[in-house]
Amino acid sequence: MTFFDQLMLQLDEGVTGLFGQWNAYSTLIVCLLSGFITFQVLTRREPDTHPFLLARQARGSPVRQENESPVYRSLAAPHGMPLNSGLNVKEPGASKWARGRDGDLRDIWRQVVAGVQDDGPTKGAKGRILTVLGTEHVTEHSLDAITRQINLVGQHILDQGGNRVGIYLPNSVEHMVTLFACAFHNLTAVILPFDQSDESVVSMLRRSAVDTVITAPGSFPFKNVVKSYPSLRQLIWVVDEGSAHMDWNEVPQGTGSSVNVSTWQDIVNEPPVDAGKELPPIAGQKEPRDVTIFWQSKPGTMEEMVRFTSANLISAISAQLFAIPTSQRIGPSDLFLPADSLANTHTLVLTLAALFCNASVAFNSAAAQANDLAIATRGISPTVIVTTPAALLKTHQEATHTGSSFIAQKLHWLQTRSLTQSGVMPIASALSSYYDRFRPAIGAKPGKLRLVYAAERVGAGTPPLSSQVLSDLRVFTGARVIYALTAPTVAGAVTQTAFYDYRVFEDKISHFGAPLSSTEVLLRDAGDVKNEDGKSRGEIVVKGPCVAGGEAALGVNGYMREDNTLAYL
Amino acid sequence: MDYVEKRVAQEAAKVASTTTEFLTPLNLILLGLFLWTTYTFLRPASPYLVPADPHATIFKVFTPRTLLPFNGENNQPVYLAVRGRVFDVSSGRSFYGPGGPYSNFAGRDASRGLACGSFDEEMLTKDLDGPLDKLADLTPDQLEALQGWEDKFTDKYLVVGKLVAVGDEKTVKRPSACGFA
Numbered sequence: 001m002t003f004f005d006q007l008m009l010q011l012d013e014g015v016t017g018l019f020g021q022w023n024a025y026s027t028l029i030v031c032l033l034s035g036f037i038t039f040q041v042l043t044r045r046e047p048d049t050h051p052f053l054l055a056r057q058a059r060g061s062p063v064r065q066e067n068e069s070p071v072y073r074s075l076a077a078p079h080g081m082p083l084n085s086g087l088n089v090k091e092p093g094a095s096k097w098a099r100g101r102d103g104d105l106r107d108i109w110r111q112v113v114a115g116v117q118d119d120g121p122t123k124g125a126k127g128r129i130l131t132v133l134g135t136e137h138v139t140e141h142s143l144d145a146i147t148r149q150i151n152l153v154g155q156h157i158l159d160q161g162g163n164r165v166g167i168y169l170p171n172s173v174e175h176m177v178t179l180f181a182c183a184f185h186n187l188t189a190v191i192l193p194f195d196q197s198d199e200s201v202v203s204m205l206r207r208s209a210v211d212t213v214i215t216a217p218g219s220f221p222f223k224n225v226v227k228s229y230p231s232l233r234q235l236i237w238v239v240d241e242g243s244a245h246m247d248w249n250e251v252p253q254g255t256g257s258s259v260n261v262s263t264w265q266d267i268v269n270e271p272p273v274d275a276g277k278e279l280p281p282i283a284g285q286k287e288p289r290d291v292t293i294f295w296q297s298k299p300g301t302m303e304e305m306v307r308f309t310s311a312n313l314i315s316a317i318s319a320q321l322f323a324i325p326t327s328q329r330i331g332p333s334d335l336f337l338p339a340d341s342l343a344n345t346h347t348l349v350l351t352l353a354a355l356f357c358n359a360s361v362a363f364n365s366a367a368a369q370a371n372d373l374a375i376a377t378r379g380i381s382p383t384v385i386v387t388t389p390a391a392l393l394k395t396h397q398e399a400t401h402t403g404s405s406f407i408a409q410k411l412h413w414l415q416t417r418s419l420t421q422s423g424v425m426p427i428a429s430a431l432s433s434y435y436d437r438f439r440p441a442i443g444a445k446p447g448k449l450r451l452v453y454a455a456e457r458v459g460a461g462t463p464p465l466s467s468q469v470l471s472d473l474r475v476f477t478g479a480r481v482i483y484a485l486t487a488p489t490v491a492g493a494v495t496q497t498a499f500y501d502y503r504v505f506e507d508k509i510s511h512f513g514a515p516l517s518s519t520e521v522l523l524r525d526a527g528d529v530k531n532e533d534g535k536s537r538g539e540i541v542v543k544g545p546c547v548a549g550g551e552a553a554l555g556v557n558g559y560m561r562e563d564n565t566l567a568y569l
Numbered sequence: 570m571d572y573v574e575k576r577v578a579q580e581a582a583k584v585a586s587t588t589t590e591f592l593t594p595l596n597l598i599l600l601g602l603f604l605w606t607t608y609t610f611l612r613p614a615s616p617y618l619v620p621a622d623p624h625a626t627i628f629k630v631f632t633p634r635t636l637l638p639f640n641g642e643n644n645q646p647v648y649l650a651v652r653g654r655v656f657d658v659s660s661g662r663s664f665y666g667p668g669g670p671y672s673n674f675a676g677r678d679a680s681r682g683l684a685c686g687s688f689d690e691e692m693l694t695k696d697l698d699g700p701l702d703k704l705a706d707l708t709p710d711q712l713e714a715l716q717g718w719e720d721k722f723t724d725k726y727l728v729v730g731k732l733v734a735v736g737d738e739k740t741v742k743r744p745s746a747c748g749f750a
């Protein structure tokens with residue numbers, strides 16, 4: 001035979017000989033192999049967002065100043081286009097494509113009352129306003145009753161000659177009503193952080209020059225204030241039902257009688273039922289007034305007073321609305337709980353955004369101080385929460401402690417893999433139902449929570465959350481966690497992690513994501529920390545329509561990571 | 570066919586025997602295949618890498634002298650100035666670069682030339698060390714034409730600097746390239 005035939009023969013015999021060894025084990029292995037491949041192919045889930053979108057989350061400007069980095073903007077607000085500055089408010093009958101106006105706080109409440117305007121299954125749906133008292137008791141307030149309160153309280157303050165209204169209340173319906181009353185009746189609102197020492201309260205009142213204060217008895221140092229702050233003209237007590245029978249109109253003896261004292265209940269209940277039903281008309285309304293807030297940094301340091309124009313707040317609200325993908329938008333079926341004080345602009349902006357989306361909003365006056373998610377969510381099952389990093393850390397510690405057994409850890413590892421490798425939230429399956437017992441008890445009904453917001457406050461000493469902690473929290477709560485960077489002179493957040501960003505890195509404190517569509521961030525050389533080509537590092541400077549004064553240097557150093565997200569240096 | 574018949578006969582004549590051993594070469598090959606497939610599916614995904622953005626150009630203050638080298642020769646980018654703003658027209662190298670029809674403008678103040686619609690040498694400022702061309706003697710038509718050109722440039726090209734007369738560089742405060750719109 002020729003050489004080629006010989007070769008073919010050898011090849012033939014070799015292959016046949018090899019496969020001639022086929023036995024039961026071979027069949028077994030091949031079955032396992034094909035079973036594995038089929039399982040992987042059938043259970044493969046597409047990541048929630050394309051990995052390329054996570055690999056580059058912001059764009060730097062093509063030109064930069066000598067001592068600064070390029071200006072970074074989110075992909076939703078490209079360079080050359082104006083940043084998000086308005087809510088695109090349209091009149092009820094206008095076409096969907098008509099250009100709306102920027103709007104202000106008044107338009108937010110009008111939207112709450114009008115219900116969902118977009119054609120669709122939820123057209124006309126309105127959110128509910130709930131108050132959680134204690135552990136079980138949940139009361140609902142009708143939107144008409146709240147509108148009436150807004151009108152009556154605002155009118156009362158105006159009649160008494162009020163101009164600057166200080167709000168010293170915990171998270172409550174009255175807090176929100178006063179804010180809207182100030183917006184509708186052209187009063188300047190000053191939001192004071194609740195539960196402060198007497199000297200702080202007096203100092204804040206003096207600095208903000210308020211002439212009216214709305215507060216709750218027990219926490220307000222009335223005698224002290226009347227003595228040290230003679231410019232106070234009006235005081236409105238928000239009294240709970242238990243103490244409503246007492247006479248609150250009495251001014252304590254020895255104090256000046258220049259303060260006009262009344263109670264919320266009197267203002268709201270005295271006028272006839274029909275009074276105050278209609279909101280002031282849109283036509284002919286005056287320019288919206290500013291809102292002043294106090295930024296608390298470390299305990300012991302004086303609070304920083306910041307004045308935000310209505311445009312700042314609206315821009316921040318619109319940016320938060322933009323930050324959530326369309327399919328995950330907050331809507332009438334969501335229940336929003338601010339578990340952080342409404343005196344923080346981040347929480348306030350998110351609450352107003354939730355109201356604008358016609359979501360139901362629940363107020364719990366003990367939530368902010370408790371710093372504990374389980375306590376804050378008693379009695380209701382919120383779907384969206386704003387909370388503090390301290391509360392999240394507490395939840396994380398408790399859940400890690402509960403789930404420290406070997407099996408729990410392995411299940412946790414499996415679910416974390418689903419997040420980091422496949423880029424999807426872990427789905428409920430037979431295996432994960434075993435894991436459910438280790439989940440922290442958040443909300444009356446488990447499994448409803450879908451979104452958690454937390455904010456790192458610059459210079460305020462908030463505990464850091466590493467990306468591992470954030471990922472663990474996603475697994476524990478089954479909800480997406482968004483970590484934002486907030487600063488005194490910026491309404492809302494400076495930067496925020498992406499909705500679908502589940503990546504985990506080795507860090508002590510997680511990165512803060514990309515700028516929002518209402519901010520642009522640059523890093524300015526500061527001391528030894530200098531910018532170079534391709535390496536942006538320096539003091540964080542924020543510009544945008546939501547920054548009080550247009551531009552703000554945050555006083556901390558940061559750098560831009562490879563994926564153009566901001567992180568502390 | 571002959572070959573096939575012969576081979577079939579050969580195999581048929583063999584004594585049928587099946588090994589019950591696990592560690593046959595075939596099994597080892599199949600096992601290796603299985604383990605490799607498992608590893609490939611279950612290994613941690615490598616992070617997606619997107620190529621780095623190009624470095625940002627640094628915004629500079631130019632004088633007519635320092636602007637001159639940027640005319641496309643020696644691998645330099647092509648810059649030209651319109652009313653005090655320096656544009657990077659390197660993407661239009663075929664027009665403004667060396668050998669192009671408008672190459673007179675490269676590295677120079679092109680305001681007068683654009684206003685009058687002329688590429689002649691006399692449109693450019695002769696004295697590079699002197700003050701900038703004030704454009705005071707242009708007619709309204711020419712000013713309108715210049716505005717049109719400037720708008721077109723702003724849309725199409727990047728502003729990378731500011732043009733001032735020689736000696737004025739120190740007086741320029743921090744030039745601002747882009748703020749939020």
